[in-house]
Amino acid sequence: MFVLKNDQFIRRNEATIDIEDRGHQFGDGVYEVFRLYNGNIFMLSEHLDRLVYSLTELKIPYDISKKALKNQLHELINKNGVKDGGIYLQITRGVAPRSHPFPQDVHPQLIAYTIPVSRPTEAQENGVNTTLVEDLRWGRCDIKSLNLLWNIMAKQQAKEHGYFESILYRSEQHITEGSSSNFFGVKEGVVITHPANRFILNGITRIAIKQICSELHIPFKEQILTLNDLQQLDEAFLSSTTLEVVPVTSIDDIQVNGGAIGDITKQILEQFILKTKS
Numbered sequence: 641m642f643v644l645k646n647d648q649f650i651r652r653n654e655a656t657i658d659i660e661d662r663g664h665q666f667g668d669g670v671y672e673v674f675r676l677y678n679g680n681i682f683m684l685s686e687h688l689d690r691l692v693y694s695l696t697e698l699k700i701p702y703d704i705s706k707k708a709l710k711n712q713l714h715e716l717i718n719k720n721g722v723k724d725g726g727i728y729l730q731i732t733r734g735v736a737p738r739s740h741p742f743p744q745d746v747h748p749q750l751i752a753y754t755i756p757v758s759r760p761t762e763a764q765e766n767g768v769n770t771t772l773v774e775d776l777r778w779g780r781c782d783i784k785s786l787n788l789l790w791n792i793m794a795k796q797q798a799k800e801h802g803y804f805e806s807i808l809y810r811s812e813q814h815i816t817e818g819s820s821s822n823f824f825g826v827k828e829g830v831v832i833t834h835p836a837n838r839f840i841l842n843g844i845t846r847i848a849i850k851q852i853c854s855e856l857h858i859p860f861k862e863q864i865l866t867l868n869d870l871q872q873l874d875e876a877f878l879s880s881t882t883l884e885v886v887p888v889t890s891i892d893d894i895q896v897n898g899g900a901i902g903d904i905t906k907q908i909l910e911q912f913i914l915k916t917k918s
Contacts, residue, residue, distance in 0.1 A: 642719040644712055644729075644752040649719055652753065661749055663732030666740075667786040669749075670694035671730040674713070675757060675881045677916040679723045681713060682881075686844050691731075694784045700733050702748040709750075716752060726757035726882065730786065757882050764909060767889035767901050768804035768878070772867070773797055775808035775816050775839075782838045794819035805878060807891060810839065815865040818878050821886075822846040825865050826875035826904050835862040845879040845912075852911045858904060870894055875902030877909075884916075885909040 643655040662668035672691050675682045688704060695702050704710075713727060729752035736743035773794045778787065794806040798819065806819040816834055817823050822843040824833045831853055836842040853860040870876075876888035876896045885908055887901040 641753070642716065644716045644750065646750050647707065647712070649716070655751060655753070657749075657751070658735040660738060661732055661735050662743075662746075663730065663749070663786055665738055668698070669730055669732030669786045670698060670700065670784055671728065671786060672784060673755075673881050674727040674729070675916075676717065676722055676725050676727065676754075679717060681717070681727070682916060683844050683848060684710065684713075686847055690784060690842070690844065691729075693782075695731065697780070697783045698733075698785065699742065700731060700748055702731050702750070707750075713752065716754065720754045722754045724758070726755045727752055728755050732786070759913075760883055760886060763804065763886045764884070767887035767899070769802075769890045770805045770807050770818070770878075770888055771798050771801060771803040771892050773806040773808055773819070775810050777808075780838050781816070781840055782836070782842065784841055791819045804886075809867060813867045814839075815867070815870070816840050817843075818880075821878040821880040821883055823865075823888075824849070824877050824879065825869065825873040826877075826902060827869075827873055829904065830859040830861050831904065831908075832861045832863050832865055834864060843879055843881070845881055845884060848912060848915060849879055849885065849908060852908055852915070856907055856911060858907070873897075875905050877905045885912050 641652045642649045643652050645655050657664055672687050674687055732749045734746035734748050736746045777790045798806040805821060807823055808816045810816060815823060817840045824831055834840050850860055870891055871894060873896055878886045878888060887905045888896055889899045890896060
């Protein structure tokens with residue numbers, strides 16, 4: 641298996657990381673997960689736009705155009721012979737003696753490699769159960785940074801109690817998103833999700849769903865949902881690069897749509913799958 645490290649393709653067992661890499665010591669870096677369908681990177685431009693945004697917000701000086709990153713990712717796919725799966729990519733600020741301020745004359749470090757990903761068919765056909773967990777993450781969730789500690793703690797809490805995903809809420813009882821997904825509610829035919837501000841990550845699949853709703857003439861509203869609103873939802877679903885679109889059948893003791901998958905969720909999922917084949 642080949643790995644892209646900076647501008648070189650090397651074998652995975654040769655892809656070492658320096659102990660003073662700031663990503664290792666501070667989580668000082670950003671990442672993206674790309675989905676591959678039939679050898680093509682799904683919504684590549686949107687992923688790269690978000691990567692540039694995250695790099696800019698953290699002031700990491702990495703020019704993806706100058707590095708010809710798009711071409712390198714396609715070469716990585718070809719070298720590994722991958723048709724269906726994913727790519728994990730991260731860029732850290734670089735290697736420097738451990739000190740909190742940004743170091744001078746440091747060179748960002750990139751690692752990218754292919755990963756196995758398959759369509760979560762069972763979850764899409766049967767729906768999933770979820771649980772509510774308070775959102776204690778930092779206040780810049782719009783940056784896709786390497787700092788995911790509360791995300792994994794919330795995911796682990798869900799797993800330990802037999803749930804598929806945690807739905808996060810802030811102290812004012814506002815629903816934000818899942819621990820590794822965006823959350824959507826459907827009420828009276830309207831798809832509702834949290835505004836794309838600093839409290840959530842603007843997921844690439846979230847962007848695709850917004851486009852799909854426009855194509856299907858389904859009203860789409862970016863609006864804060866509260867814990868009280870959950871009782872009134874007709875449908876709910878999650879989205880992410882690896883989940884695609886997954887229906888939610890319960891949120892703790894709240895049964896959504898009687899535990900059945902709603903028609904709007906089905907329409908969006910079907911249209912999304914069609915997009916991945918085009």
